[in-house]
Amino acid sequence: MSQRHATSEKSKTKNSSSPTNLNDEPRYCICQKREDELNEDDNDFMIECDGCNGWFHGKCIDLSDRIADDIEKYFCHECSKQHGSSIFKQRKNQHRRDYSDANADNKPTQSGTPDFINKLKRRIFPGCESVVTRLKGNHLTPEYLATYGFTQPILISNRDGLDMTLPNRTITLAEIRDAVGQDRFIDIIDCEKQVTYKMNLNDYIEYYENFERSKIYNVLSLEISNTKLGEQVVTPKIVRDISWATIGVWPIKKPDDEEIDSNEILKKSTWPLQTPLLKKKRRPVSSTDTDQSEDEQFGTSDSNNFENFERPEVAKYCLLSPQSSYTDFHVDFGGSSVWYSVVRGEKIFYIIEPTDENLQKYAEWSGSPTESEVFLGDNVSHCYKMHLREENTILIPPGWIHAVYTVTDSLVFGGNFLQSMGVDMQLRIYELERFAQVPNKFQFPLFETFHWYAAKTFYEELKECNESNSSIINPITQHACESILHYMSKWVSADKRYQTRNRSIIPKGINCEKILRDLARELDIAKVSRH
Numbered sequence: 001m002s003q004r005h006a007t008s009e010k011s012k013t014k015n016s017s018s019p020t021n022l023n024d025e026p027r028y029c030i031c032q033k034r035e036d037e038l039n040e041d042d043n044d045f046m047i048e049c050d051g052c053n054g055w056f057h058g059k060c061i062d063l064s065d066r067i068a069d070d071i072e073k074y075f076c077h078e079c080s081k082q083h084g085s086s087i088f089k090q091r092k093n094q095h096r097r098d099y100s101d102a103n104a105d106n107k108p109t110q111s112g113t114p115d116f117i118n119k120l121k122r123r124i125f126p127g128c129e130s131v132v133t134r135l136k137g138n139h140l141t142p143e144y145l146a147t148y149g150f151t152q153p154i155l156i157s158n159r160d161g162l163d164m165t166l167p168n169r170t171i172t173l174a175e176i177r178d179a180v181g182q183d184r185f186i187d188i189i190d191c192e193k194q195v196t197y198k199m200n201l202n203d204y205i206e207y208y209e210n211f212e213r214s215k216i217y218n219v220l221s222l223e224i225s226n227t228k229l230g231e232q233v234v235t236p237k238i239v240r241d242i243s244w245a246t247i248g249v250w251p252i253k254k255p256d257d258e259e260i261d262s263n264e265i266l267k268k269s270t271w272p273l274q275t276p277l278l279k280k281k282r283r284p285v286s287s288t289d290t291d292q293s294e295d296e297q298f299g300t301s302d303s304n305n306f307e308n309f310e311r312p313e314v315a316k317y318c319l320l321s322p323q324s325s326y327t328d329f330h331v332d333f334g335g336s337s338v339w340y341s342v343v344r345g346e347k348i349f350y351i352i353e354p355t356d357e358n359l360q361k362y363a364e365w366s367g368s369p370t371e372s373e374v375f376l377g378d379n380v381s382h383c384y385k386m387h388l389r390e391e392n393t394i395l396i397p398p399g400w401i402h403a404v405y406t407v408t409d410s411l412v413f414g415g416n417f418l419q420s421m422g423v424d425m426q427l428r429i430y431e432l433e434r435f436a437q438v439p440n441k442f443q444f445p446l447f448e449t450f451h452w453y454a455a456k457t458f459y460e461e462l463k464e465c466n467e468s469n470s471s472i473i474n475p476i477t478q479h480a481c482e483s484i485l486h487y488m489s490k491w492v493s494a495d496k497r498y499q500t501r502n503r504s505i506i507p508k509g510i511n512c513e514k515i516l517r518d519l520a521r522e523l524d525i526a527k528v529s530r531h
Contacts, residue, residue, distance in 0.1 A: 029056045030077075047071075051079025066190065066197040066215075072100070097193045097372065108373040111328045112191045120326070120405060125377070125385035128153075131353060132386060137161025140238045140395075146476065150337075150397045150421045153351065158391040159341065163237035166413050167229070169344045169390065173205045176318065179229035180222070191216040191325050194372065208322060208409075218325035218406070225313035233316050233413055236393065239339050243315065243417035244450060249457050250311050312445035315415040321345070325406040329362065329376040334444025335398040335429030336416040342392050345410025349386040350377055354399030354425065362401050363432055376401070398425035418450055423480040427451070427487035448491070449505045455484050455515050456507070462522035466529065473526045481523045489516055 027033060028046070045065045046055045050073045058065055061076070068074070073087040080086070089100035095115035096104045109116050132153045135144075138161030140154060156162060167175075177184075184201045192215070199207075199217070207217060224230040240246045314336070329352070332338050352358050358380050365376050377383030388394060396402070399422075418426055430447055444450075458481050465473060492498045492512050499512050506512060 028054070029060050031057065031060050047074050049074055049076040049079055051075045051083050064197070064199070066188075066195075066199070066217075069193070069195065099192070108370075110372040111375065112194050112326050112372075114192070117324055117326060117405075125350065125383060128349075128351060128384040128386040131351070131382075131384055137163075137236075137393075140236075142238070142241050145238075145242070145421065150395075150419075152397065153386070153400060154395040155386070155388075156393045156395075159393060162393060163234075164341070164393075165232065165234035166341060166343055167232050169411075171343075171411070173208060173320070176229060176320075177201050177205055179232070180224060180227045180318070184222075186222050187220040188217040189220055189327075191218050191327075194328065196220065204320070208320065213322060216322055216324055216326075218322070218327065219318075219320040222318045222320070223313055223316065224318050225316045229318060230316050235315055235415060236339055236341075236395075238395070239315075239415070239417055242419040242421070244419060244454060245311060245315060245417060249454050250450060251453070252311075314445065315417060317414050317416075319410070319412040319414060321347075321406040321410045321412070323406055323408050325404075327404045328372075329365070329401055329403045331362065331399060331401055331429055331432075332396070332416055333433070333442060334416075334418065334447045335422060335426035336418055336444055337398055337422055338394075338396040338414060338416055340388075340394045340396065340412060340414035342388050342390050343411045343413060344390055345412070346390075346407035347388040347410055347412070348405045348407060349388065349394075350403040350405070351384050351386055352377065352380050352401040353382070354401060358401065359399065359428075359432070363436065367436055376403075398422035399429055416444070418444070418447075418454075420454070420476050420480050423451075423454070424483035427483055431487060446505060448502065449507060451484065451488060452507055452510050452512065452515070454480070455488065455519055456510060458484065459515060459519045459522060462519070462526050466522055466525045469529070478523070478526070481519055485516060485520055485523070488512075492516065 045058050045068070047058060047061075047063065047068050048055050054076060056063075056076060058068060070089050071086050072089045075083045075086050091099045092102040093099060093104040095109040095113050096107055097110050097113060098104070099113075101107075109119070132155050133148075134155050134157070137156050137159060140156065140162070159166070180201060182202050185198045186201055186204060187196055188199045188204065189196050197217075204217065204219070207213065207215075224233065235243075244250055329350070331354070352362070361379050362376065365371055365374060365379060368374070386394075426447075430444075433443055458477055461474070461477055462481065495501060499506060
């Protein structure tokens, strides 16, 4: 039995000697489509019958790819009359992702397998007290973070004082389905094989509520911002106070698509030493105009800023995890920060501090062909264990490397966000992702767009400080600007046509080279005037 993706196989089988008469072309599957009729947008897989060697669409024969991956020999409806039902793979080992490998005795244990999980539960790790800050919710404010920084995870034992709203712990999976949409397809990961599949939410609930589970399917990314379930979730106030998505770094649109002045939002933010931004309205100009004056550079009142993209929604995820789910070590995309609150169940985090040495080891490990056979925690000096229980909320700063094990069936709500204190690590992680050629679908959506908006925001803040002869420069802004100039200048210098090639993700009215020059100038002026 073999499988293929319909679109990729098309390109392999089509050749110049194909019959010119369409009636002579081979037809596939029970749908009897010719090769040129196969839907390239369907994203469906095909499976070969081991009896007749015919190829069939998974959808046409009601077979999902996650089930097909466990079939040793597939027989179509007609061939099954002669050969019997399809034959499934038999388990031959407990420690390899290919559980049917009969010659695996001398092969190393791979992460996510039953043997790996059993060993992980018996291991002893140092506690997280030295690297995790415990706070009460009402103490977690922008002023606190500005004073003490946000470089370590912050654990809040209950949601009191966080000014957040989550569904009650008694919410059922059926209620979640109805609030999200029963036809919704979700990304799941087969935790033993560490392979990702698409699954209908209805089918997942049927699986989840079956306590005799033969597989462990963990929900990866059920984003709920624009659903009825999302309406029941209000993120922690501290997240709303610092996230670029909510303080106006990414401009917010009114219902009629008119852009809301981000200055008004930022004036209301509670960052200590944060100065209000300029409120001048400027005419929009071409993003390729390299001779713009400062007042011409930003067309902030032009709704055309939004014609190419909408703000990505990554702030609200619903995470459903069955017992024994395991997610291997990773850094959240784009070095984004994370809020994570347990509604029911228990989780164990294995966390590694993002030191230079540890990030280098992480990069080497994640790019290694033996990644699945090596527990990253064994390669670093300290890997800490953090146990999360019901009502616990954790805020994870940028860059922290972590793996997650689910102790009992769990329901968690959380989300990702970019913020000003994390700019250096955000850009550093993004650079690592680019070097590792991480596929776009696994990167923070419109990451560069967010940071060009941030460059504009910081430029305007510094410019107003300098024009008002302010003696105070926000150290968070200063460090963020220095990181933007260091990393984002490399984007532009490495590709002389960066602006043209990336015009679909660069905000209208922003000229990349010029905004970096202007930002550098205003930062230099601010530094000199403060000494």
